[in-house]
Amino acid sequence: MRGSMRSLCLVLTCGLLAAGPAVAAEVEGKKKAPAAKKTEAVKTDFTSDLAGNLAYVSKQLISLAEATPADKFSWRPNDQVRTVSQVYMHVVGLNMLMPSMLGAAPPNGLTIPGKAWDLAGKWEAEVTTKEAVVARLKESFDYAIEAVKTIPASALDGQVDLFGFPASKRAYLLILMSHAHEHLGQSISYARTVGVVPPWTAQRQAAAAGGE
Numbered sequence: 001m002r003g004s005m006r007s008l009c010l011v012l013t014c015g016l017l018a019a020g021p022a023v024a025a026e027v028e029g030k031k032k033a034p035a036a037k038k039t040e041a042v043k044t045d046f047t048s049d050l051a052g053n054l055a056y057v058s059k060q061l062i063s064l065a066e067a068t069p070a071d072k073f074s075w076r077p078n079d080q081v082r083t084v085s086q087v088y089m090h091v092v093g094l095n096m097l098m099p100s101m102l103g104a105a106p107p108n109g110l111t112i113p114g115k116a117w118d119l120a121g122k123w124e125a126e127v128t129t130k131e132a133v134v135a136r137l138k139e140s141f142d143y144a145i146e147a148v149k150t151i152p153a154s155a156l157d158g159q160v161d162l163f164g165f166p167a168s169k170r171a172y173l174l175i176l177m178s179h180a181h182e183h184l185g186q187s188i189s190y191a192r193t194v195g196v197v198p199p200w201t202a203q204r205q206a207a208a209a210g211g212e
Helices: 001-033 046-068 085-099 116-126 129-148 169-193 199-210
Strands: none
Touching: 046 085, 046 129, 046 169, 046 199, 085 116, 085 129, 085 169, 129 169
C-alpha cells in the first residue's frame, strides 16, 4: 500500500513538473493578452439619423439619374404627370427650400421668395437637361443633408405651416425624408419603363451571375 502511494505521488509530482512550464506560459500569455476593447455605441439624435437616411436615398436617386439616357429625361407616361427631369427637379425643390423654411441657413446665394414653391415650379420648367438635373440633384442633397443637422433639437417641437396644415418642424423633416423616398419609387418605375435597370439591382444581378 505504501509502495503504491509513493508511486502515485511520484507520478503526480512528475506530471506537475512537466506541465509546469506550459501552465506558466498559458498564465503569462493571459497576462500579456491585450484587454478586449469595449465597443461604444455611437450616439445619434433625430436630425443626424434623418441626415443619414437622406444620404442613403440620395445615392440611389443620383445613381438612377446618371444611369438614365439623356434623351429619356423628357419622357413621361402621359401628359398628366411630370417628366423624368421634372420628377428629379421636384425633389431638388423641396431639398433646397424646406430646410431653410424650418430654420436652417438657406443655400449660398439663394434668396427665397415669399411664394417659395413657385420657385420650385420654375426650376422644374427650366432645368431639363440630364447634365443640369444631375448637378442640381447632387447640390440639393449636399445642402439638405448638412442643413438639417443645424436645426437644434430644442426647435423641433416648434409649429409651422408649410403645406396648408400646422405641424411640428420634426414632422415636416419627416416629410422631407419621405418625399425623397416617394419619388425614388416613382423614378424606379419610370426607369424600368424606358428600359433602365436600377444600378444597385444590376450590380446584384452581375454578382449573382458571377457566382454561378
